[in-house]
Amino acid sequence: MKINGVEIEDTFAEAFPIKIGRVLITAIDEYWAGIAATEATGFGTSVIMCPAEAGVEKFIGPEDTPDGRHGVYIQICHMSEKGLEQQLLARIGQCVLTAPTTAVFDGLPDSELRFDTGNKLRYFGDGFEKKLEVYGKTMYAVPMMEGDFLIEESIGYTDGVAGGNFFIFGRTQPSALMAAKSAVDAIRNVDGVITPFPGGVVASGSKVGANRYKFLKATTNEKFAPSIKNEVEGSEVPDDVTAIYEIVINGLTEDAVKEATRVGIEAAVRVDGVVKISAGNYGGKLGKYRINLHELF
């Protein structure tokens, strides 16, 4: 299969279940909403050595938020409920409550799975906090130096999907990179997904475990490493390829991850010097979800 002249390999991305908490941050303008969201989702690329996977999902305008201010949805992802609860508490408490002009709303009001994150964070008020019914929601107002911080009583989470992915093969590194950036820009228009790696892009696609250094959980995916293609038996780097980037996608549902994969690939193949699209899997042995590239188009 080819799209815009670029080969789409007949393979699938293998993805995994993960717990996802979704938070709506509002603030005085887009800049400060973005600042809080960025701080709260930093150090959050992969659960291998980060305390969570996290990312900015999308910005929304004042017409679409409960308090008529500028909003941004973030997602925090963890393998365990306990871990997710702790990460929501720490990231909201340290990176959103502390950020100028923010308020925090539940980003999954329809979910039955919930943490009482707001109820826990209200203790920062040291007895001066107040419970309010406002915007049709139960909120706490916590008096602080900037004024009152408002947070909804509970935050919803869901059984989501992690590790959706595709690979972009480039004749030059900038071709693969600009295609990756274009894909990430495009995926930002899809509801319900995040691309948790730096700027949405993975430079260091990995394999599970190691051939040589057995003490590691993940090491370089040497079959896709262009600089050693002549040293590695069974290298999957085509002759004319000097760089490969991976886009990793987490999302609230498998459908959202599929849609993001489709939209991302369609953007990537418009970029000069992109020669192939593929995806990463473990032969279907590890993950619950299979996203077959050819079925997306």
Next chain:
Amino acid sequence: MKINGVEIEDTFAEAFPIKIGRVLITAIDEYWAGIAATEATGFGTSVIMCPAEAGVEKFIGPEDTPDGRHGVYIQICHMSEKGLEQQLLARIGQCVLTAPTTAVFDGLPDSELRFDTGNKLRYFGDGFEKKLEVYGKTMYAVPMMEGDFLIEESIGYTDGVAGGNFFIFGRTQPSALMAAKSAVDAIRNVDGVITPFPGGVVASGSKVGANRYKFLKATTNEKFAPSIKNEVEGSEVPDDVTAIYEIVINGLTEDAVKEATRVGIEAAVRVDGVVKISAGNYGGKLGKYRINLHELF
């Protein structure tokens, strides 16, 4: 004392020792250098519940980096050496190695205190990594999907200073906030310091411990909370003040933190509606460093 008509309170900021690792990240352009730096320093406002305090120090041009590419210094701060080593490993490994086009250099080449972070991260190469002498340094080249990732063998750290601070009192919240933003913009021109909170600004200045909820390490500094000034005995919120922001500064040396405090205050007092500058301390009981505001000018 008044500067530009704004009262500078005769008080001092109380600061603490902390271990600081400094890393120079280079990348293909400023955008990607910034992306890696932001991801690596996220979720890093306060050691109270973040795994580290972290921030972006400054960008430098290709003429000033070892590899002739765009550079950015970041600082990672932790109370313990062991904790700092782990955080450098995790944040560089998960947020810089994974980021497009980056290389990592030691940001404190003159320090005798060092971690072999590069030597540990090279294992990601699973045996394909190579040791190089390049740019007058010992580096590892780790083959990855985007090409080779270069990292210097060891990263220096130092005994730095955390918790330098000042308070900005505003007649309106936007006055205090724009003054805080202006101060942070100005502090970015001072070498050797970071402002680890979101966008450099603290909305929720805290006191140590709690009056009521004794299980908490830090709670709202109610004497500086404008919305409850009539409920709190001994409130230090002046009549005409509706919001206060705090700038927290960490740095490699006490002098750097002092200079940043001076530069930040001078920028803040240019903003309309700023009525007072103060600073936070614990009566000198807890911190090793005292930064007296009046001595800065």
Next chain:
Amino acid sequence: MKINGVEIEDTFAEAFPIKIGRVLITAIDEYWAGIAATEATGFGTSVIMCPAEAGVEKFIGPEDTPDGRHGVYIQICHMSEKGLEQQLLARIGQCVLTAPTTAVFDGLPDSELRFDTGNKLRYFGDGFEKKLEVYGKTMYAVPMMEGDFLIEESIGYTDGVAGGNFFIFGRTQPSALMAAKSAVDAIRNVDGVITPFPGGVVASGSKVGANRYKFLKATTNEKFAPSIKNEVEGSEVPDDVTAIYEIVINGLTEDAVKEATRVGIEAAVRVDGVVKISAGNYGGKLGKYRINLHELF
């Protein structure tokens, strides 16, 4: 009338007919689409001394553009058809054709009013240009140093509306400014409008003509100038106001300008220290359109 506790004055904005050309620029990613749009709409705040009024309307994703790339709509406004044609030619030719990776599409395909801008700009190809039928449109491909530049044969324009406006009164300058910024951020979500002044905000609201310097077409609106409120007879600056900003809105239709006015005001009144909203008019003597503030809510 009060919204969120802020007085909305019972007055109207007076707006004028203007010719508006609308262009869709596509590019390799959002950054480069934005760069071209910004350059093409610069030096375009007011027809008083700028060659046109111009602004960025909105960004759209690759799923919504003819060529599957990232897009941005811009508007160029002029009082005369001849002036508009010249400005479209100059601004597209000098600021979009010259910008990396761009293509240009007609932004008003349903309009019968059209200029053959693409047909004129193709001459830059010096005989090497080619006419194409692609994306269901008639385009020219102009060979250049970066590759081929694609531009649609003709660009549509329409009879639009200029000078929609409202005033934001602040207790401090930062209050009025952050409210203005928040309003501009919100207005960006409304289709069909631009805010042509710098960052969308006017610091220098003016009156037609002059009292003293009769050779000028526009001078300061002294009745709304806070620093001279005690010198000006009939000053309309309330006691507690130190700064006023104006938002000026141009749009394809009167309805779009009304909607933007409503959305902008609703965002502005959320900001601390905003005490009043008003609008500018000439008693209804000059403009064809009256946008009554109270009728918007």
Next chain:
Amino acid sequence: MKINGVEIEDTFAEAFPIKIGRVLITAIDEYWAGIAATEATGFGTSVIMCPAEAGVEKFIGPEDTPDGRHGVYIQICHMSEKGLEQQLLARIGQCVLTAPTTAVFDGLPDSELRFDTGNKLRYFGDGFEKKLEVYGKTMYAVPMMEGDFLIEESIGYTDGVAGGNFFIFGRTQPSALMAAKSAVDAIRNVDGVITPFPGGVVASGSKVGANRYKFLKATTNEKFAPSIKNEVEGSEVPDDVTAIYEIVINGLTEDAVKEATRVGIEAAVRVDGVVKISAGNYGGKLGKYRINLHELF
């Protein structure tokens, strides 16, 4: 000659005299300084069809500005003194005076060549303006809706250099483009220069006049157009090149333009897929300045 493995052609850039006015804009923070600078320098890529060539030179911190606020230098360039005076008046009057929180200072205080721009713009005050001696300078304070706008009495200009340039040849379009972006980022660290094209990059390098459409002042430089290399006799596009970008540099002195050329080329050659650097000239017949690439290193 090769740098980082990339061929530097033995040729020269041909540059021309131009009049340059330099303005220092200050504002409440970097964001608003940048907004005013961007608006004032837009629609300013080439004097062929723009009313001026213009660009942002560099940002400076509050410690380095007369009023202790954030600053940015811009340059406005024109072939004639009369044209330059008109452009300074229109661009400062419409795009800086109108922008929030700005003040305007002369950016060339040592130059004897001056326009009384501030003295002319003060008339906007309609008699309420005041002359001040402040910051060691003669300024006017013009009362406006946001408060007082301050502008220095006169603005200096100089005999500068336009059209310094170099070409970047890429194996893919993204390689050439990311190299161009990296060069522009690097050049921003050189004092006294601007890169007036969109984002600093020219996609459409041109030749003087035309072969076929004689009514045009400039047309595509077909010998450097990759898509028609097989149609053009004497094409200078190497076999493996699919895109070429040009960086155009204006500056206060020939030395500054030379330094920017050197710094830009050194940044560009670090990018994967860049195969050659050259420069544009007219055989030395038209321009007063020759910048020989090989002499820069």
